[in-house]
Amino acid sequence: MSVFDPASADAPSAADLYRCVHCGLCLQSCPTYLATGLETESPRGRIHLVTALLEGRIEPTDNVFRHLDLCLACRGCETACPSGVPYGRIIETARASLRPVRRQGIGSRLLDWLIFTELLPHPGRLRALAAGLRAYQRSGLRALVQTSGLLDRLSPRLAQAERALPDIPPRFFEPRRAVFPALGERRGRVALLRGCVMPLLYGDTHAATLRVLARNGIETVVPPEQRCCGALNVHAGERAVARALARRNVDAFLAAGVEAVVVNAAGCGSTVKEYGELLRDDPAYAERAARVAAMTRDITEYLAEIGLRPGLGPLRRRVTLQESCHLVHAQRVKAAPRALLAAIPGLELVDMAHPDLCCGSAGLYSVFQPEMSLRLLDDKMADIAATGADTIVTANPGCMLQLAFGARRAGLRTRVAHVVDLLDEAYRLAERPNGRT
Ligand code: SF4
Ligand code: SF4
Missing domain, CATH: 3.40.50.1860 (Rossmann fold)
Structure with a gap:
């Protein structure tokens, strides 16, 4: 019996999976295949696994999860595939529908819940965390933790995350106003997606984005009601919170009266462009979400389209x-x-x-x-x-x-x-x- 519910909008579809003709042309574009040389760590191998799950030929064992987890969801295989297999949709829906049947330890479940439900959707909590990390970095405690090797002994995973953490900047992106006027003759009006990580770690890039848009005659609105786009939730297969965030952003962007939603974080942009698909079964939001998706542009795409002054x-x-x-x-x-x-x-x-x-x-x-x-x-x-x-x-x-x-x-x-x-x-x-x- 299949582990997937065919009636669920979040289950991988047979139509998507059967498009794969197993030609292997995607293999050389897959980082995990290139690193391991293993078929099970390739797009074709993972499509095989999901198809076998769909057909009820295998069970979702820990081994199956290991192969699916090792996928970066980078979608390099998608652009390489001549048959148009929508691999991104396959892996995201597989992860979403396997979440409820996954056996995990209490620690992993707690971490999962903390990140996807209690942290990412709440900008105030994220801000407090970033401020706490900034204080930690400046207190001298960081040097002590790194030289003592204590964290490495407690949790190598956490130790690596700590090492990868950049210096938290002295100021976050917290604009006091919502509208940033164009310089010279106005050529358009857009909304900027603020995101969750960008304002805390790359506020200068947000400020640069506003200046470049203004110099190119674009008025920019930063709607205060918007939230995290939900990308990290979608990639992890956690779609309920992602949908709630998407609804809130759809409302905020449509109320802003803009002709485009501009995004300077590629992972967020790709998620907002897929809001139509995420909310397609929501009668109140399907059409509105598709509208927001269609008006979303990466900042590079938008500037190239309008032409730089x-x-x-x-x-x-x-x-x-x-x-x-x-x-x-x-x-x-x-x-x-x-x-x-x-x-x-x-x-x-x-x-x-x-x-x-x-x-x-x-x-x-x-x-x-x-x-x-x-x-x-x-x-x-x-x-x-x-x-x-x-x-x-x-x-x-x-x-x-x-x-x-x-x-x-x-x-x-x-x-x-x-x-x-x-x-x-x-x-x-x-x-x-x-x-x-
Ligand atoms: S995903 Fe595409 S490129 Fe890769 S094996 Fe299947 S059909 Fe071939
Ligand atoms: S999404 Fe990336 S890592 Fe995953 S199978 Fe495709 S190319 Fe490989």
Whole structure:
């Protein structure tokens, strides 16, 4: 008997699974297959497992969960697949419908509940956590914890997460107003998704986004009623809280009276673009969610679409681009970040060998699968080091965190920035009287 309920909207569908013709053309795009050489750690292998679960030929044993858990949900296999297998939907729905039958220890269940139900949906609690971590980092306790090795003995997983944590900035992104006017003639009005991690760790990138949009004639609204987009919940298969968050964001964005929702975090953007699918069985929200999804744009996609205004100063940098998985594979936005970088005078873009291969961040993957995450990160840093770049640019906070950690680990003095950070820097540079960096 199948473990999946065919009547459930959250179950993997036979139509999706049977599209796979087992050709194997996706294997070389799969980071976990490349790292292990194992069929069970490949997209084709995982599709086999989910199909066998659907057909009731196997049970969801711990081994099955291990193979599904090791998947980054990076969707590199999706862009490689000539048959159009929607792998992202398969893995997300498989995880969602297997959650209730999963046997987990009390510790894992508690952690799960804390992260997905009690923390991520609540911006005040996240802010308090970030403020507490900032105090911890500044108190000298961090140095003590790291040199004593105490945390490594207690929980190696927690110790790695602690090491990967960047310095929490002195200020969070907490705008006192909701509307940021355009400079010069107004060309449009958009809403910015604030997100959960971005305002706490990358508030400067939010500020840069607002400035770049204003310089390009765009008025931006940051609706205060919005919440976390629910991406991390969706990726983990936790869809009930994700739906509640999506409904709240749909209301906030539609009330803002904007023509686009702009997102500067690729993982969040791909989730908002899929709100229509997430809420398709909700009669009150299906149409409204599809509308918000259709008007959502990654910041790079939006700027490339409207065309940059002139006025970018020269940035003499050697830059390499890490193509965030949820931008290039999930949203299929590949050309826009490159076009924007090419518009900055003096900037040299040097491609690494595999810019579209996951860096091992993948939401909370680096916390739950630390060994594979580090393995992929070390490979990524070697690829980056070979370019001789002084700056790594990307388009997602998870990638920024992971790559900054990778640079520290590898002893590289490479800066990590968002594409929009460099655009902002170039605009501001041109405004300085002597045009110097
Ligand atoms: S997912 Fe696509 S590329 Fe991979 S084996 Fe199936 S059909 Fe082939
Ligand atoms: S989503 Fe990424 S890790 Fe998972 S099977 Fe596809 S390519 Fe491999």
